[in-house]
Amino acid sequence: MINSKDANITDDGYIEIAGWVHEIRDLGGIRFLLVRTRDDIIQVTFSKRKVSGELIEKVKTISRESVIHVKGRISKDERAPNGFEVIPNIVDILSVAESPLPLDPTDKVVAELDTRLDNRFLDMRRPKVKSIFMIRGLVVRAIRDFLYGKNFVEVTTPKIVATATEGGTALFPISYFDREAFLNQSPQLYKQILMSSGFERVLEIGPIFRAEEHSTRKHLNEATSIDVEVSYVDDSEVMKLLEELIIYIYEYINVNADKYLKTIGIDLKIPTRPFRQISYEEAIEIVDLKWGDDFGSLEEKKLGNEIGEHYFIKEWPLKLKPYYTMPLEKKGKTEILSKSFDLMHPRVELASGSQRINDYALLKKQMELRGLNPDNFSFYLDAFRYGMPPHAGWGLGLDRLVMTMLDLDNVREAVMFPRDRRRLIP
RNA sequence: GCCCGGGUGGUGUAGUGGCCUAUCAUGCGGCCCUGUCGAGGCCGCGACUCGGGUUCAAAUCCCGACCUGGGCGCCA
Numbered sequence: 001m002i003n004s005k006d007a008n009i010t011d012d013g014y015i016e017i018a019g020w021v022h023e024i025r026d027l028g029g030i031r032f033l034l035v036r037t038r039d040d041i042i043q044v045t046f047s048k049r050k051v052s053g054e055l056i057e058k059v060k061t062i063s064r065e066s067v068i069h070v071k072g073r074i075s076k077d078e079r080a081p082n083g084f085e086v087i088p089n090i091v092d093i094l095s096v097a098e099s100p101l102p103l104d105p106t107d108k109v110v111a112e113l114d115t116r117l118d119n120r121f122l123d124m125r126r127p128k129v130k131s132i133f134m135i136r137g138l139v140v141r142a143i144r145d146f147l148y149g150k151n152f153v154e155v156t157t158p159k160i161v162a163t164a165t166e167g168g169t170a171l172f173p174i175s176y177f178d179r180e181a182f183l184n185q186s187p188q189l190y191k192q193i194l195m196s197s198g199f200e201r202v203l204e205i206g207p208i209f210r211a212e213e214h215s216t217r218k219h220l221n222e223a224t225s226i227d228v229e230v231s232y233v234d235d236s237e238v239m240k241l242l243e244e245l246i247i248y249i250y251e252y253i254n255v256n257a258d259k260y261l262k263t264i265g266i267d268l269k270i271p272t273r274p275f276r277q278i279s280y281e282e283a284i285e286i287v288d289l290k291w292g293d294d295f296g297s298l299e300e301k302k303l304g305n306e307i308g309e310h311y312f313i314k315e316w317p318l319k320l321k322p323y324y325t326m327p328l329e330k331k332g333k334t335e336i337l338s339k340s341f342d343l344m345h346p347r348v349e350l351a352s353g354s355q356r357i358n359d360y361a362l363l364k365k366q367m368e369l370r371g372l373n374p375d376n377f378s379f380y381l382d383a384f385r386y387g388m389p390p391h392a393g394w395g396l397g398l399d400r401l402v403m404t405m406l407d408l409d410n411v412r413e414a415v416m417f418p419r420d421r422r423r424l425i426p
Numbered sequence: 427g428c429c430c431g432g433g434u435g436g437u438g439u440a441g442u443g444g445c446c447u448a449u450c451a452u453g454c455g456g457c458c459c460u461g462u463c464g465a466g467g468c469c470g471c472g473a474c475u476c477g478g479g480u481u482c483a484a485a486u487c488c489c490g491a492c493c494u495g496g497g498c499g500c501c502a
Binding site: 026028029031034047077079081100101104106107108110112113170186212214215216217219220296297342349400 | 439
């Protein structure tokens, strides 16, 4: 079996590789095939002096991006790209690629994002694009690594639900046998219920769905959310956890994904701790808003430029946050604040969280104040009637995290098969 | 949802009424070439989103449809 990591090099100096024909350079008497495996590009050299005429004839028929298997001898040679090349004995053509290709995997002519997404299978063969997703996989691994180390239990909650979670966003209705149902916008209610069940520290990595008809570089209709909920802590403690996690991820990627970062051409700067924390009140002063206003795109941009690195906005007006957010009374303030926070990257919001209300009567009251009918949420509210610990948590957008970390222009670049207002295929 | 752009060979582009039998790169095919690594040289192939209109004449102007990029709103 040929592991794509990449080559099985045997003691007698033989190597076996399988992959795609990345480029063909035919100089007449000598022909170079660059074979691309998952992580490397290896040169296979066919010179008339060292390779049989029969094999050379066979190789002439191979089209770019065909899949081949090569067995040959390793030859150290300074003239070869990585200091070595393969002098082949056997070449098997495993799959012939048609021509012309819908886009060029060698980056000579870069296709537009739309063309790339239409042909994502080919687009992801490009080393730069593949590196993004290799890193994304490692980010998820880092998250699990970090949170498992802190005794979190990973859970999965339903994505098909009967009611909206928090209001605010539009939901996708689906038909569920003879009933109406929705795709869940967030695991919020379920992870809170799990606090009542005594799991104390839960982690969920999963899809969330928003039916908003926006078309921007930072929104998707299907996103991946990293959700955390913790019992017996307040908002400041989960802020600290979030901050530590972000740093851990950056450091993990810096150490474990060096090769991919180089391929993308990123010099990863690890954010400095502690992240700056500004209150909502301070933030509106910077961008010249009135109390009670939410930040629009322009304000977000202005704040980001002003601060220039990761930061928290905390102590939001209660009315700007969902009903389950814990109110905060501050001495000398008449306005009702909340024990809530957003984690911001200069470009975009990454996460938001809060301490949650764990008192049944207060929670019910907050729902009613926002015009929600508590009867529709009894599956959730009941969990607060029989012993609910105080708890806090947050949701972090994985796609945006990867986008900002790798400085990608568009969040779609960080998602293999993005779902936006127009795109449902592939 | 609102506003502003754009649709030209497989890919990426130039061309904004006649000079277009449409530019260039890449690709593909053929030929030459034994050290390429953005290989090189020569020859060839391949395109104006669709429908209607204006005009002597439309890739170019107008209308509609479809596709698409960006910004805003909303949202995370």
